[in-house]
Amino acid sequence: MRDHEKPEIRKLPLFRDMQTENFERLMQAAYAQAFPAQLDLIHQGEPADFLHIVMEGAVELYAKWRSNETTMAVVRPVSTFILAACIKDAPYLMSARTVEKSRIIMIPAEDLRATFRIDPDFAVSTISELASCYRSVVRHAKELKLRNSRERVAAYIQRQSRRAGDAASFILPAEKKLLASYLGMTPENFSRAVKSLQPFGVVMDGPRIIITDRGALDQVAGTNPLIDGPDPSAESPRLETDGPSNIPGHLKVI
Amino acid sequence: MRDHEKPEIRKLPLFRDMQTENFERLMQAAYAQAFPAQLDLIHQGEPADFLHIVMEGAVELYAKWRSNETTMAVVRPVSTFILAACIKDAPYLMSARTVEKSRIIMIPAEDLRATFRIDPDFAVSTISELASCYRSVVRHAKELKLRNSRERVAAYIQRQSRRAGDAASFILPAEKKLLASYLGMTPENFSRAVKSLQPFGVVMDGPRIIITDRGALDQVAGTNPLIDGPDPSAESPRLETDGPSNIPGHLKVI
DNA sequence: CGCGCTGTTTGATCTGTATCAAGTTTGCTC
DNA sequence: GAGCAAACTTGATACAGATCAAACAGCGCG
Incomplete structure (x- = not known):
């Protein structure tokens, strides 16, 4: 070591x-x-x-x-x-x-x-x-059961943006087909879902996501801290996995 | 108390x-x-x-x-x-x-x-x-993402049967609309899914499920202990929830 | 006992998402 | 930098599952 x-x-x-x-x-x-x-x-x-x-x-x-x-x-x-x-x-x-x-x-x-x-x-x-x-x-599990694919993508983009310090623009942290699978959809549908968010202030340029209208995005994502976390008590945002624990400031899970 | x-x-x-x-x-x-x-x-x-x-x-x-x-x-x-x-x-x-x-x-x-x-x-x-x-x-979560609705129902029936001591027949432990929601489908589709399992040895009579051909059911359910549990080490089968812990012999979660 | 509610089943239709099939872009290797 | 493979996008089509509608069954209650 x-x-x-x-x-x-x-x-x-x-x-x-x-x-x-x-x-x-x-x-x-x-x-x-x-x-x-x-x-x-x-x-x-x-x-x-x-x-x-x-x-x-x-x-x-x-x-x-x-x-x-x-x-x-x-x-x-x-x-x-x-x-x-x-x-x-x-x-x-x-x-x-x-x-x-x-x-x-x-x-x-x-x-x-x-x-x-x-x-x-x-x-x-x-x-x-x-x-x-x-x-x-x-x-x-709640996300998979309660939101449709577009909503899941919108919520995901929102989470990532928040994690990047409420940045209006960020780079997707993994291949899109990986993200799609994580979000429970095909790569094709992930692509279409992002595109369908264009009227709601989301633009995708290669691996970069740009949020031009946060209010509209929030509307679609229907943000709910109970689904999207993180827990207020957690010092770093935490997501899905069997034991993630991160140093604040380090990007974590997907 | x-x-x-x-x-x-x-x-x-x-x-x-x-x-x-x-x-x-x-x-x-x-x-x-x-x-x-x-x-x-x-x-x-x-x-x-x-x-x-x-x-x-x-x-x-x-x-x-x-x-x-x-x-x-x-x-x-x-x-x-x-x-x-x-x-x-x-x-x-x-x-x-x-x-x-x-x-x-x-x-x-x-x-x-x-x-x-x-x-x-x-x-x-x-x-x-x-x-x-x-x-x-x-x-x-794995079940929701990997199996279609018929497979989820088949696997669920299998789990319940095993929990009842590999009984060929058992009573569903909750209302069907509740089970349907738990399994991530509508009541209508739950009903249809069970019916579609008839050729595979599953009969439903009101709240009772009767398994007439376990082999065929296993085929559809594609049983996998890694999905269906329980953990070998657990003394009682354990399912989904935020902290279930049961006395062996008591029926537990759904 | 019959009324009425709620849950269940069945059928018809609609829709979201997957699948299939090209293209297009990206990025890596030589 | 050409060539190739993989990732991504886009469009057309197929299908699982949702929704809508209606009949039916079970059950609690007056």
Whole structure:
């Protein structure tokens, strides 16, 4: 593990409050690895042996069933993923692959479970982390069930803009077909949905989104903090995934 | 609170392992209340002041957005709900109403948060509980994104049958329109979907489902424990909701 | 017991989204 | 910088599922 990495991990809400001694022991047991793009890291159904942390690059979490595949999240540095499977000592519910060249740190699930049993502060952090993750997925499920595809795209653009500090313009953080899959639609429909938002103040120029009329966008998106988050108490916006925890200022999930 | 209720709560995985002293203190702070059917208990967006436990009856968790409403879960005795919101001291993401006459016990969220800070065993139970809840919602989201409506119904019937001990016949645990909403479809389509499963060994007779050809049903449902659960480690099947934890043998969520 | 409400089923139609099929652009490799 | 593959866009068509409408069943209540 590189010198700068340990303090970066230590800053994550999940690891911030634990005993230094325990943190050091976890880091001792961990190991880092670099992966090329498009490499499978995890197959759903396998036993969860490691908590993963993305240090560089990006990782897609996806689920497969029969011939279908859907993106559940894209995790960016510095974030953990698949925390819940590690805790339950259960099979992964999702698969993971690198989107780009990535550096991943892996902490043995065994050590993780041992640690929150002896470190009450770490236990509390884990509780908080899991509760946040839970709420993120609930938001995702609500969105899928309550909004149509155009509304989902509008809300997504709004969230991204807010995350960029209410910027009127931002770059989409992943390939459009990935975003489309995450939002539960085909790439074709994603494209059409964005286009259909043009009368409502949204322009797309390649990978860039420009918001020319926030009021109109808000109208379509029907913004609701209960769906779109983030939780007021969270210090960084948090989205869908199995254990994202980010350093404020770092872009996180999709 | 009635005499028999405290031990029933104590048997829940969430409360089973904590210090007796702390459990007693929580119960002291709690209070019970009876509600008629169709009464709103919780509105999404309100601050989460209490962890709820259904002792009798049934509670629907649902989400609203604009004019749409969707059922997220039906919670049956003995189960907790909206744990995550309590932990984060954040607004409820879902609303709740009684489906039938119900008895509910409410534990102040404040006491809950204080307790897992001083009781490491309770903290561990809470972690386990939240991780299970998280995985349940992920399964729900996967199901919505990967399966079409007929497949969702087939998988649902399969789950219910398994929960009834692989029974060839069982009674649907809630109104069909409720199940339909939970499964992300209209009541009309739920009805049609079940009918379309007739060639695959599923017959519906009023509220009763009869499986005449399990092999054929398995074929359509494309059973996958990673979607359909339960986790092998869980002692009772667990489904979607914000904190269900059940006494084995009690029917739980939808 | 019959009335009326609510839930369920069935059929007809409509619509949002997927699929299929070209094009067009982008970006990477050599 | 040419050539190629992959991503993206656009249009045409197909289909799953929603909506609308109506008949029917079950159940609570007077």
